[in-house]
Amino acid sequence: MDFTEILNNIQILMLPVIVIIGIEFLLITLYYFLYARKQPSNQIKRLIVGAIFIGYIVFVLELTVIGRGTSHYMQMNLQPFSGYIDAWKKYSLRELQNCLFNIAMFIPLGLFLPFINAKWKAFKWSFLIIFSATLAIETYQTLSGAGIFELDDLINNSLGGIIGYQLYMLGASIVHHKKVKVKSLIGNLAIPLLMGLIFIGMNIVYAQQEFGHLAINAYTKSNMSEVDVSTSLELSPSPTVAPVYKKMKKNDDVEALLQEKLGLSELRTRTFRDDRELLLESPTGNQYTLFISSEGQWSLTENHYTAEQASSNKPMMEEATALMEELALLPQDAELTVSENGLFEWQLLDRPDVNMNYWSGEVRLGLKPDGQIYSLANDFHQNQLVREVNILSPFEVYERIKNGEFPQIKYNALVQEDELIIKKGDQINVDAIELSYMYDTKGFYQPIYRVSGTFNGKDWFTLIQARK
The missing domain is CATH 3.30.310 (TATA-Binding Protein)
Incomplete structure (x- = not known):
């Protein structure tokens, strides 16, 4: 889902949120004119903040719980920062947007909590609520099948809540001291500043690379200790080269x-x-x-x-x-x-x-x-x-298969995700290792190997970067 699609979905989801907040504001207005004209104004302010907070909670539930399918029952991804790793390996703005959106979604929670209850101005209590909320959502998703329990989401949502809390503390400091204190500014913006520096560093590193990234490198290494890998091919271990094009x-x-x-x-x-x-x-x-x-x-x-x-x-x-x-x-x-x-x-x-x-x-x-x-x-x-580059030999490619260093590609629309997970007792037979080509993220046409054969008796293939 790209940024435009995200904005379009947000516009659709905002309609019931606006209706709910509108009803709440109407009730608050009636309450004010009928009962609370002579009451302290802080009470009405808290009601207004509470109404907006309820609308925000409804919006988050729409995004994470309400109306989602049940196709991911008991699926989990416990690899930390896997979303960022995939975004880097694919050098994909779309992948990075998903990570940043999960951060942005919980920033309002960190902002609202200190407003709602004075006790929650203490970081430990706000963080406990933020972490518990995202843990509850992830747990519900994995138990109901509405989504995958992802450690990345837990990290990103919590990070977003912390950023929101720090923005509140920065605002409170400015209001209290009637000026912007450098120490408070740096301290409360430390996380987004650090993330900005990391992203800048990643772009500098990427710009210095001669070639771009291949999406096929975004995979998790499989455990092949009890997997039977075989081939009848005569595989050459001799070094070889192949051209790269632009x-x-x-x-x-x-x-x-x-x-x-x-x-x-x-x-x-x-x-x-x-x-x-x-x-x-x-x-x-x-x-x-x-x-x-x-x-x-x-x-x-x-x-x-x-x-x-x-x-x-x-x-x-x-x-x-x-x-x-x-x-x-x-x-x-x-x-x-x-x-x-x-x-x-x-x-x-x-x-x-x-x-x-x-x-x-x-x-x-x-x-x-x-x-x-x-x-x-x-x-x-x-x-x-562009030039010729050194590439893996067919023997080295086969060794990578044996070591689990390859992506499992969904070769058929009927194949389920769990059928692609390498597990004990699986059998892979390699029938062919052929040189092919693929465009990378910088527009270079790089050599890759197409490895084909059978996986548990069914037709199977994978793609492996050829360039060393």
């Missing part, structure tokens, strides 16, 4: 190309992180959506048109070829295939073992019966040779 992205001039060649004009632009979506219009008034990905791909689609309308027409080979030559999108040697609905596809097969720069990918063109474009998608890109 994916060259080029989509900055897409709008200019389409405006010049197709006469499309821009009506509106929207940006999603590094991706862009443009609304374009042709001279005849037809509107198109152009999506330009930060990964280098782009697609143009006519709005309100379906390809089925062209299904009864013969493919227009000459028109399609002439149009693609005019757009100058096709590398040499691209293979053309044609479907019956006026869709043409040119493809270049991947050739990562050529030890030189090469093009790969595909471009798809959809034409209407009158020869006009209804869709155009370009995923051609150049893989630029």
Whole structure:
């Protein structure tokens, strides 16, 4: 779930919270005018804080308890900081967002507690409530199957509560002393400052690395002490090398190309992180959506048109070829295939073992019966040779399998998560170890090994980074 999805879900969940707080405020207003006009104002303030606190509790329960499924019965992840480790190994903002969201969710709890009860101004009592609350949620989730008991969640929620408590103490210090004291500021912001320094350090380390990270390295080592691993392959232990490539992205001039060649004009632009979506219009008034990905791909689609309308027409080979030559999108040697609905596809097969720069990918063109474009998608890109690197030998790859240093990949949608857990008595037979390639987080095309065979008699495969 990315940040935009989180915000959309929060907006949906906030509706019942707003209704509850609104009802509470209405009751507080009635209470004030009917009974408490002459009462101390602190009482009304406590009621208002209490009303907001109840709304916050409802919001947290919506996120963690109410309406969740029951597909994770008695599942636990007791590895500390596993979320941060996965985010680092994948270098994934999405993974990190989940960790930070779990921290942010409990910051209000730490802020509210000292307001509600003077006794809870003592750190030990606030922390006890914060820790007990997150422990109760995690325990409920694992017993009911509504979620996985994760030690990371316990740590992050507690950390968020502590940050909230420290923000309260900082505010109380400013109110009491009528100024910001440096000692109080540093002391109460120590945790977020430390986290900020850690994240900055991680980014510096990442920037200094030549290559990026591979998502397949985000795994927990399996215990293979009583697992039978076998192979009939003759595995070479000899050192070997393989090339690494860099994916060259080029989509900055897409709008200019389409405006010049197709006469499309821009009506509106929207940006999603590094991706862009443009609304374009042709001279005849037809509107198109152009999506330009930060990964280098782009697609143009006519709005309100379906390809089925062209299904009864013969493919227009000459028109399609002439149009693609005019757009100058096709590398040499691209293979053309044609479907019956006026869709043409040119493809270049991947050739990562050529030890030189090469093009790969595909471009798809959809034409209407009158020869006009209804869709155009370009995923051609150049893989630029960087250098050769030392890689594991097949024998070393097999040793990694024997040592449990590989990810268990969900190779079939019907496979359950518990079926992928390596346990005593399991049998793995390796039938093939083949060199393949995968893009890393910096856009480098790195060599990997695809290891295939059987796991407890069923087809199985895994992927292992080849570069040493």
